[in-house]
Amino acid sequence: MAASTRARVVAETSGLALMTRETVPIPTPAARATSEMVGGTARLYNWNCFHYFGSASNASADGAGLVEERWLGHETIDAFGRVHVVCNNAGVAAGGGIDHISLDNWRWVIDVNLMGVLYGIKSFLPHIRAHGEGGHIVNTASMAGMENGLGFSPYGASKFAVVSMSEGLAMQLEPHGIGVSVLCPSFVRTRIGESGRNRPGRYGQSQPLDPASPAAAMVAEIATQIEAGIDPATVAARVLTAIRENELYIFTHPGMRAKVEARFAAILTAMDRVEAP
Numbered sequence: 001m002a003a004s005t006r007a008r009v010v011a012e013t014s015g016l017a018l019m020t021r022e023t024v025p026i027p028t029p030a031a032r033a034t035s036e037m038v039g040g041t042a043r044l045y046n047w048n049c050f051h052y053f054g055s056a057s058n059a060s061a062d063g064a065g066l067v068e069e070r071w072l073g074h075e076t077i078d079a080f081g082r083v084h085v086v087c088n089n090a091g092v093a094a095g096g097g098i099d100h101i102s103l104d105n106w107r108w109v110i111d112v113n114l115m116g117v118l119y120g121i122k123s124f125l126p127h128i129r130a131h132g133e134g135g136h137i138v139n140t141a142s143m144a145g146m147e148n149g150l151g152f153s154p155y156g157a158s159k160f161a162v163v164s165m166s167e168g169l170a171m172q173l174e175p176h177g178i179g180v181s182v183l184c185p186s187f188v189r190t191r192i193g194e195s196g197r198n199r200p201g202r203y204g205q206s207q208p209l210d211p212a213s214p215a216a217a218m219v220a221e222i223a224t225q226i227e228a229g230i231d232p233a234t235v236a237a238r239v240l241t242a243i244r245e246n247e248l249y250i251f252t253h254p255g256m257r258a259k260v261e262a263r264f265a266a267i268l269t270a271m272d273r274v275e276a277p
Helices: 029-037 049-053 061-080 103-113 115-131 154-176 192-198 214-227 232-245 257-272
Strands: 018-024 044-048 085-088 135-140 178-184 249-251
Touching (some): 061 115, 085 115, 103 115, 103 154, 115 154, 115 178, 135 154, 135 232, 154 178, 192 214
Parallel strands (some): 135 178, 178 249
Antiparallel strands (some): 018 044
């Protein structure tokens, strides 16, 4: 990617969002490094992911998304000119498990975590292809998209889907000189555990967990792990390196190999059971 690359989109940790018109200077060393990479003129947009799908007064998430994704792309291009780097960083969490299967939880998580990434791609990919200068798309998944330690979970399902989406996108965009990375972090110090604070009303109220239930114990453990997680700036620096090196998979924590080896081994074992005709 040329050093003169000029336009960029940066999402805040909580997720892909509706972009407001206000901009602020990039504050962190990692973000400043990104600015230097793309020509020194990048600015950080203040985004609010949960409003990306419209307020409670909107008739449907689909209708809100169709209108707002067009506005998102046009506003960014008007502000910066040609866009080269897009980071689709979408993430909310809601309860899963088998004791209380909430369709509202599943719809909300999939609308943000999966459809948010899709809207970002749909907004900017035609523009990147049209200007012909190459570019890079980063989609945020999770280690939960590589191994399903969360069990029956809308979060895990959405992140597995983002990994698949990114792998397919990378294959098709390589001939066009557009790179794709999928970010699969483990625990990072963010407020994702509090994402319910911005849950739109159309998805209903979150159901309280029985404090004695396994689900409540898992939520408490995840909160502890998030609090002890790595700094988001460390993740940002790792993403910057991956963009420069055109890496498909971005991992952020050591020791993650063991998390996926058991799953891969089980898949290979199952394949080996199939006898040739």
